[in-house]
Amino acid sequence: MKSWCKPLLAAAIAASLLTACASSDVEEEPISELTELNATVFPTISWSANVGNGVGAFYSQLQPEVRYGKVFVADRDGLVIAYDESTGEPVWQQDFTKAFNDKLLVKNKGARLSAGIVAARDKIFIGSESGYLGALNAETGAVEWYAETDGELMSNPTVAEDVVVVNTGSGVLQAFDVDSGESLWRYETSLPALTLRGTGAASFEAGGFFVGTADGKVAVVVKANGQPAWEQAVFTPKGGNEFTRMADVDMMPLILGDNLYAVSYNGNLVSMELRSGRVVWARKYSSFKNLASSGLQLYLVDDHSRVYSVDRRNGLESWGNTELTNRELTAPVVFGDFLVVGDFEGYLHFLDRNDGKIVGRILIDDDGLYSQPVVADDTLYVQGRSGKIAAVTLP
Numbered sequence: 001m002k003s004w005c006k007p008l009l010a011a012a013i014a015a016s017l018l019t020a021c022a023s024s025d026v027e028e029e030p031i032s033e034l035t036e037l038n039a040t041v042f043p044t045i046s047w048s049a050n051v052g053n054g055v056g057a058f059y060s061q062l063q064p065e066v067r068y069g070k071v072f073v074a075d076r077d078g079l080v081i082a083y084d085e086s087t088g089e090p091v092w093q094q095d096f097t098k099a100f101n102d103k104l105l106v107k108n109k110g111a112r113l114s115a116g117i118v119a120a121r122d123k124i125f126i127g128s129e130s131g132y133l134g135a136l137n138a139e140t141g142a143v144e145w146y147a148e149t150d151g152e153l154m155s156n157p158t159v160a161e162d163v164v165v166v167n168t169g170s171g172v173l174q175a176f177d178v179d180s181g182e183s184l185w186r187y188e189t190s191l192p193a194l195t196l197r198g199t200g201a202a203s204f205e206a207g208g209f210f211v212g213t214a215d216g217k218v219a220v221v222v223k224a225n226g227q228p229a230w231e232q233a234v235f236t237p238k239g240g241n242e243f244t245r246m247a248d249v250d251m252m253p254l255i256l257g258d259n260l261y262a263v264s265y266n267g268n269l270v271s272m273e274l275r276s277g278r279v280v281w282a283r284k285y286s287s288f289k290n291l292a293s294s295g296l297q298l299y300l301v302d303d304h305s306r307v308y309s310v311d312r313r314n315g316l317e318s319w320g321n322t323e324l325t326n327r328e329l330t331a332p333v334v335f336g337d338f339l340v341v342g343d344f345e346g347y348l349h350f351l352d353r354n355d356g357k358i359v360g361r362i363l364i365d366d367d368g369l370y371s372q373p374v375v376a377d378d379t380l381y382v383q384g385r386s387g388k389i390a391a392v393t394l395p
Contacts, residue, residue, distance in 0.1 A: 127153025212249025235267025
């Protein structure tokens with residue numbers, strides 16, 4: 001199986017951003033330059049800190065997690081730190097690589113953390129390119145357990161009651177006991193000859209894990225035994241070559257009421273019935289990023305960093321914004337009356353949710369932003385490539 005890098009496909013960003021990408025055979029498209037902004041909102045950084053060496057230019061989905069009065073963050077090299085949510089003061093830190101130095105991480109050249117952090121059951125869960133899933137005590141940072149999986153971990157673990165599952169880069173959804181790390185079951189999907197590098201996290205609802213696959217489907221897997229309940233195509237791959245048939249669902253299916261929403265690369269945005277998988281509507285969009293929602297609206301960043309608002313009842317577009325085209329935007333997040341995205345130059349952009357106009361901007365990290373911002377109460381937390389973590393508020 002060959003793996004293709006998302007930023008190259010989306011915005012022809014330089015090959016150095018991700019390993020194994022070759023820009024010489026893809027014509028670069030223009031990146032929108034930022035213009036002077038007549039701002040009406042003025043975000044500020046209430047506190048910030050630096051987490052090790054960050055993730056550098058590597059592909060990563062590491063993002064902050066806010067729970068238990070703490071903000072948990074990590075860098076690629078294995079440093080995990082808990083900060084006090086209010087003050088930004090460090091509470092504890094753990095070196096993931098050092099903790100497992102006498103084990104298989106040695107031959108795998110360290111932790112290479114890339115997935116998480118997720119906090120649940122008084123633990124935090126984090127995964128690595130080396131195929132390790134680790135559970136740390138949320139209060140102290142002590143190692144609770146670790147497990148070896150069947151492939152790279154490039155999306156958040158999902159915790160459902162007494163089970164934690166990971167979607168591996170080899171196409172296997174694996175389940176582990178949340179308290180002991182004991183392997184429970186595995187569900188394997190087929191991988192096309194050519195796929196995007198990355199996976200989407202699973203969603204959990206009504207006793208099932210809903211997960212996107214590399215061949216353009218959403219599957220639901222029963223929590224109790226790992227058996228499939230149904231699967232449905234988001235987009236049926238077409239075309240005369242492997243490139244045009246790429247249709248990865250590399251996002252976390254969004255569940256709202258009785259419906260599920262998912263989007264594929266080079267394919268569709270769809271609404272499905274949660275119980276049966278029947279497609280209610282489908283619209284032509286291409287994306288590999290998580291959706292955001294508020295009320296009746298879905299918010300989408302497509303593979304060229306164009307931002308859209310779509311009515312979730314029928315898939316009709318409410319507005320679109322192309323001012324940030326090819327700026328390698330993060331997945332969007334709803335923050336009060338605004339939609340917030342980060343870009344490759346390190347800016348957070350605040351868009352009015354009513355019409356999509358950019359109404360505010362703040363520079364966070366000169367090395368760039370890469371993962372979806374996280375909202376907790378009235379604060380937005382964002383992590384930059386250099387390792388900077390910032391708590392952002394609005395006056």
